[in-house]
Amino acid sequence: MDNVELLSRIQFAFTIAFHYIYPPLSIGLGVCLVVMEGLYLKTKDKIYEELTRFWVRIFALIFGIGVATGIVMEFEFGTNWAAYSRYVGDIFGSALAAEGIFAFALESAFLGILLFGWNRVSPRVHFMATVLVALGSIFSALWIVVANSWQQTPSGYRIEGKGMQARAIVTDFWAMVFNPSSIERYSHVLIGALLAGSFLVLSVSAWYILKKKYIVHAEAAFRIALWVAAISSLAQLFTGSKSAEVVTKYQPAKLAAMEGHFEKSAPGDMYLMGWVNAKEQKTTGLKIPGGLSFLVHHDVNAPIPGLNSIKPENRPTAINFVFQTYHLMITIGMTLIALTLFALFMLYRGKLFQTRWLMGVFVFSVLLPQVGNQVGWYTAEVGRQPWVVYGLLRTSDALSQAVKAEHVLASLIMFTFIYVMLFGLFLYLLNKKIQHGPDVASDDETSSRMNPSMLPILNE
Amino acid sequence: MDTVLGIDLPTWWFLLIGALISGYGILDGFDLGAGALHLFFRKEQSRRIALNAIGPVWDGNEVWLVIGAGSLFAAFPLVYGTILSVFYLPFMLFLVAIIFRGISIEFRSKEKMKWWHQLWDVSYCVSSTVISLLLGLILGNLIQGIPLNANHEFVGRLRDFFNPYAILIAVTVLSLFMMHGAMYLLMKTEDRLYAKLTIIANNTSKFFILCFMATSMATLIYVPHMTAIFKAYPELFALGIAAVLIVLNIRRSIEKRQYRRGFISSSVTTALLLILFAMGLYPNLVLSNIDPKGSISIYEAASSDGSLRTMLLFAAIGMPLVATYTVFMFWTFRGKVKLEEHSY
Numbered sequence: 001m002d003n004v005e006l007l008s009r010i011q012f013a014f015t016i017a018f019h020y021i022y023p024p025l026s027i028g029l030g031v032c033l034v035v036m037e038g039l040y041l042k043t044k045d046k047i048y049e050e051l052t053r054f055w056v057r058i059f060a061l062i063f064g065i066g067v068a069t070g071i072v073m074e075f076e077f078g079t080n081w082a083a084y085s086r087y088v089g090d091i092f093g094s095a096l097a098a099e100g101i102f103a104f105a106l107e108s109a110f111l112g113i114l115l116f117g118w119n120r121v122s123p124r125v126h127f128m129a130t131v132l133v134a135l136g137s138i139f140s141a142l143w144i145v146v147a148n149s150w151q152q153t154p155s156g157y158r159i160e161g162k163g164m165q166a167r168a169i170v171t172d173f174w175a176m177v178f179n180p181s182s183i184e185r186y187s188h189v190l191i192g193a194l195l196a197g198s199f200l201v202l203s204v205s206a207w208y209i210l211k212k213k214y215i216v217h218a219e220a221a222f223r224i225a226l227w228v229a230a231i232s233s234l235a236q237l238f239t240g241s242k243s244a245e246v247v248t249k250y251q252p253a254k255l256a257a258m259e260g261h262f263e264k265s266a267p268g269d270m271y272l273m274g275w276v277n278a279k280e281q282k283t284t285g286l287k288i289p290g291g292l293s294f295l296v297h298h299d300v301n302a303p304i305p306g307l308n309s310i311k312p313e314n315r316p317t318a319i320n321f322v323f324q325t326y327h328l329m330i331t332i333g334m335t336l337i338a339l340t341l342f343a344l345f346m347l348y349r350g351k352l353f354q355t356r357w358l359m360g361v362f363v364f365s366v367l368l369p370q371v372g373n374q375v376g377w378y379t380a381e382v383g384r385q386p387w388v389v390y391g392l393l394r395t396s397d398a399l400s401q402a403v404k405a406e407h408v409l410a411s412l413i414m415f416t417f418i419y420v421m422l423f424g425l426f427l428y429l430l431n432k433k434i435q436h437g438p439d440v441a442s443d444d445e446t447s448s449r450m451n452p453s454m455l456p457i458l459n460e
Numbered sequence: 461m462d463t464v465l466g467i468d469l470p471t472w473w474f475l476l477i478g479a480l481i482s483g484y485g486i487l488d489g490f491d492l493g494a495g496a497l498h499l500f501f502r503k504e505q506s507r508r509i510a511l512n513a514i515g516p517v518w519d520g521n522e523v524w525l526v527i528g529a530g531s532l533f534a535a536f537p538l539v540y541g542t543i544l545s546v547f548y549l550p551f552m553l554f555l556v557a558i559i560f561r562g563i564s565i566e567f568r569s570k571e572k573m574k575w576w577h578q579l580w581d582v583s584y585c586v587s588s589t590v591i592s593l594l595l596g597l598i599l600g601n602l603i604q605g606i607p608l609n610a611n612h613e614f615v616g617r618l619r620d621f622f623n624p625y626a627i628l629i630a631v632t633v634l635s636l637f638m639m640h641g642a643m644y645l646l647m648k649t650e651d652r653l654y655a656k657l658t659i660i661a662n663n664t665s666k667f668f669i670l671c672f673m674a675t676s677m678a679t680l681i682y683v684p685h686m687t688a689i690f691k692a693y694p695e696l697f698a699l700g701i702a703a704v705l706i707v708l709n710i711r712r713s714i715e716k717r718q719y720r721r722g723f724i725s726s727s728v729t730t731a732l733l734l735i736l737f738a739m740g741l742y743p744n745l746v747l748s749n750i751d752p753k754g755s756i757s758i759y760e761a762a763s764s765d766g767s768l769r770t771m772l773l774f775a776a777i778g779m780p781l782v783a784t785y786t787v788f789m790f791w792t793f794r795g796k797v798k799l800e801e802h803s804y
Binding site for chain 1: 515516517519520522523525526527529530531533534535536537538540541542543544545546548549551552554555556558559560562563565566567570571613614618763764766767770771774775778779781782785786788789792793800802803
């Protein structure tokens, strides 16, 4: 790996990992906003209006950083990966352009109304703007994940030209869009986003409940977000297993890396945790023998092709990394299910908001979906190596020829510096907004302006 | 070759991307210009009004950049990769400026401290200026052509981009945006800030006309290939005349204090200048100044007909939608800026 490749890969991984903090948050938060403002329109209860306004301010902060860092990604395809851009422009470019026209334009235009339109448009039109912004971000993710999924499981194309002149041409647009992994990966990513957003609401609300501030607001928001989170974490189990099936079928090398499975052909074990020694081709840890075979083929003895059945130059190199990120993702997923179901049970018993230790757990729980989304993404992307387009184009062939290593190094240092600063500022301002809390119209905060039991859909 | 309404698909995309870039120049042009003027407003109140004049719309304006770049990627991937990788460092700087500009607008109002406001005001003004200059610098080099060998490989050096002609274009773009921004702000402000802006509009428009004349002369003398098309089709010279008349009309509108008309004129000027550039370029997208074989034409760079056709359908559906959102957004926030609780 030469320096330009190494540096470009680090830069891309770093900028996308940083970017990927924000869009999931705004997608999930967008859905929570739709519920909050919808309840306001339905019940005319001030609490929901104040909640909506409060969360819109946090949404704006997250959205702003998401857009700024997203533009970087779009340009990096051309600046650092010019050969890749040429190779997949026909396909990846179309999806990216469609994202701009059909999704990003929608979000950005109506964001202005969401933020500044309170006194300029009627509550109904404002609600419509909220819905459109949320929809825009959901469509946005759709096109981006479609583009990425095509890289994982290419279809609906043919290759034209030879050698460095080769490029992929769309032959069937809808086969390209609905390539074998699009739906599974999109639903998995989208639900990951719902988890990220709803757990932010849960965390902030739990903190208010612990601090005995804005209790009525916090409990209302907690209920909304808890339902979103509980349904999402259960659904994630399903989409996750669907995604694993797709990987098994189309990316055997990635699957083998995910479970540290080396033998050419043998039943695959499923590890709960473990460590891969790639040199000695040994995986040790706590495992369910034949578990992987059972998951994939519903038969504990069914053979699974291991890494040794794949040519060495086509195997991912960072096997232990893929193994660890994959298992961390699963552990987090299971934890979220347990946590949300337990919280629902406590809500049913009427003890949820009095259980202080549980509220404390929820304050920190915001990190779990974030880490889950990150490691999930690493599993998908590092597991795909050495291919940038699976089986078609190697990452090392995707580089820009005109770019020098020292220029990439300079930009990488610049981005590191700026993103670290940006993250610090983000946390500082987020904290400040949380400390400030919602603007409450009257001071009868603790009196029961709202009787929670009046809200049939939110109550058990 | 596949055609739609008698025009081949790569030409359609050449026109569409030209329209998107013009749209970006007109829309983000005024908010970049407003940003570049920001430090001329001394009072806190004035700065807040100026910021809120673009507050609800700048994000929507930037969408045109995202769509324009995405379309270039999709329709002419070879050109997308070539331009972005050749201008690697200028584009990286551009991205940094885009980040800083976005967060300056977003972060400024979040603290009450004076130094905090000052910090983000400077960051907002500098990043807006840098974006305008870099766009001009890249444009200036694309007008002259860049050193690409017969295999379309870049054989130049970074410092060659900082040549006098490109710098002149950079300054011209900045002056155009500042004038354009001043006229936009005049439509959104009242009283003292309005009075101050009348002076700024007057000065920036004079400065722009100076740059415009210098650019025209320099292009005629040093970049003959841009004007070659006028020799082949003398009737197109009318467009050049139209540009001069429109530019003069900007001055006239400013003197008569008809700023809405002036704003429309500077919008048309932006589009016309880009049209003149596109005419000099067509059917190429990137010119090589060392080997004509190195130039990249739309036919060489184009994606497959199937892909171009599908995307043309998307554009036919999507662009009216985008235009509708844009109009709805501007209509919602029509009239003079009034500071309120949700303002920056």
